Amino acid sequence: MDKLPKIALPAVFIIIVLVILISKSAITIGSGEAGVLYRTFGDGVVTDEPPLGEGFHLVAPWNKVFVYEVRQQEVFEKMQVLSSNGLEIKLDASAWFEPKYEALGKLHQEKGEAYVQRVLLPTIRSAARSVVGRYTPEQLYSSKRDAIQAEIYEETKKIVDGQYIQLNEVLVRDVTLPPTIKEAIERKLKQEQESLEYEFRLITADKEAQRQIIEAQGKADANRILSASLTDKILQDKGIEATLKLAESPNAKVIVVGSGESGLPIILGNN
Template sequence: MARKGRDMSTPSRYEPGKPPVKLIVGGVVAVVLFFVVIAFVSSFYAVVDAGTRGVYKVFGDVADTPLEEGFHLKAPWADVENINVRQVVVEERVAAASFDLQQVQTTIAVNYYPEPGKVAQLYKKIGADNLDWERVLMRPRIAEITKAVTAKFSAENLIRQRAEAKLLITEQIKKELADSGLVVVEVSITNFDFDATFNQAIEAKQVAEQRAQQEENELKRKKIQAQQQIVEAEAKKQAQQFETDAQAYRTRISAEAEAERTKIQATAEAEAQKALAASITTTLLKWRFLEKWDGVMPKVMGGNGSILMQLGLDDDEKK
């Protein structure tokens, strides 16, 4: 029996250099199964990121209590959507009229964050994004309150009393949003923009006030200088008077001292003369004579006898 050869017209299921079809199909099936398993397993848990809260939904029904940050188990048919609860800022430019009917463009910046425990209610009523909250809750109230407060101030007082206007706007915005689920942290008035005519008037007034202030300062300076000159003149006058009084006092004291010295000296001299007069006796005079006498008798003698007899020495000796 003759052996039949292979029909060369039929392609072979395996060709050298190419992977088998079964191997390719098996690999694809394995990859698909892997992702199916991963998806199936991941459907049993949810991760709530930091700075967010998780809104738990089951077939569109939203749970009232949001999930905290971290890992949470859930039913495979449930869905968890992360809602940002970090602080954000919304800026609104509001056109309003002041008390004196000046047009004012006021730019308000409000820092706020959603209250973490109320994100589920916000999600139900408004939406999951802060843009939705700002569009529905924040911006209309900011505009309304800013217009109402601006109308209470004149254009000039809006500039002068900016802090008071900011306080009123802040209080009203916090009051309006108290039960909305949004917490207002801070309100800032970043800019007041007036029309060109008012800006020119304000600039002219500021220039006039600056000039008036300069003139007032110059007047005060001159007044102070005049007062200083008066004080200096008075001080100089007092110094001269003091010097005159001091000189007169020195002269009087010197005269009194000289008079006292003269008096004391005269008294001393008088006492000395008196003492001297009292101390001069005949015996003393004779004694002084004898101290000066050289013992030589005078060559010419009078009729009364010797000089000793004239001085009375003989009488003394006799006594």
């Protein structure tokens, strides 16, 4: 009986040590995450193996695991940039991105966990300044926002692709001009719209005048052709046909044959 505590104490101690070791060694990677393994007594950050995927993992207690979110994320940025003529423009943009999964070890080793602040945001700012500097405030306000958005995306992607970051989209959410410039642009756009409306009315009126001229010309040509085709003989025949139809009418009338011009009958009636 005296020997039991001597055996039990080491066993309890071993169990406690094992529990501590297991708790230190157990790593759970959550949904949409991946882990970068750091070997303390090895070569440091593991870059030649895939990162640890979702789920439960056991690692040596003296090693470390750095967990990264690998699903698509969004970062917002408000910037002050200059247009081509030196006016200050406020730009509100966001970017959709995710770390490149297979290169997660390289990203951790070279850029660290703050890679968004160290790499992505400075690159977006630089690209935005470069792109916006090519356009006037009027272009930024009215017609070129989609082009600006596409150019910022292309310039940013060109850089961050080599920094182990996958850029999916850049969105220009708002462009704010100085109030006086905005009002001047709006007045100009309104005047241009009114000018376009006036030109449209002139074109419509001109087309209507052309239509009426063509219609009148057509009628004149038809009358000239008809007049040229009507001979005295045809007129006499038409007069006789009309006389015969009138003669058959029940209304009272007097027909004087051969007394009209060109020998056509004269019709006298009370109706």
